[in-house]
Amino acid sequence: MQVCPVCGSMELYYEAGGVEGLYHCKNCGYIGSFIVEANEEMARLIREEYENKGRNTAL
Numbered sequence: 861m862q863v864c865p866v867c868g869s870m871e872l873y874y875e876a877g878g879v880e881g882l883y884h885c886k887n888c889g890y891i892g893s894f895i896v897e898a899n900e901e902m903a904r905l906i907r908e909e910y911e912n913k914g915r916n917t918a919l
């Protein structure tokens with residue numbers, strides 16, 4: 861499965877309007893051509909990392 865490299869969400873949609881096309885993440889607002897091909901475990905780790913960063917920023 862393909863997930864967002866920032867937050868690990870599967871809520872990605874492909875924006876084909878540009879020259880190359882970009883992926884948009886509905887969850888964190890990421891926009892880019894790079895996405896992660898991940899399995900369930902990898903996606904979970906990315907999500908945990910993202911949530912930890914959020915907590916650290918809040919401190």
Ligand SMILES: [Zn+2]
Binds near residue numbers: 866868869885886887
């Ligand atoms: Zn995201």
